[in-house]
Amino acid sequence: MGAGTPIRDVDVRGTIRLGQFLKLSGLVEQGADAKDVVAAGEVTVNGRAETRRGRQLAPGDVVACGGERARVAAET
Incomplete structure (x- = not known):
């Protein structure tokens, strides 16, 4: 997974833990x-590995897993 892998923004309300974000982001x-x-x-x-x-x-924060990346975005 290189720097060219697109990053998808995922809106999050409040705080979120990594396990929850992995599921929410798909x-x-x-x-x-x-x-x-x-x-x-x-x-x-x-x-960095987590x-x-x-x-x-x-x-x-940018989370990567399985060749995909998603960024935590504050819900507006």
């Missing part, structure tokens, strides 16, 4: 899938 289909991919080290946040499913994300 990067995984089910919550159990989020647990598995995070534990396996297949998820990055801002280009193994904490409960990590709090902030607007602007």
Whole structure:
């Protein structure tokens, strides 16, 4: 997955944890899938591997998994 991979903005109200964002953004289909991919080290946040499913994300954070990327966007 290179820098040319498009980033999809996902509107989020308030704060969100990594596991929730993976499902909301469609990067995984089910919550159990989020647990598995995070534990396996297949998820990055801002280009760094992340193994904490409960990590709090902030607007602007970019999450990558399975060759796709999504950015946390503050809901307006």
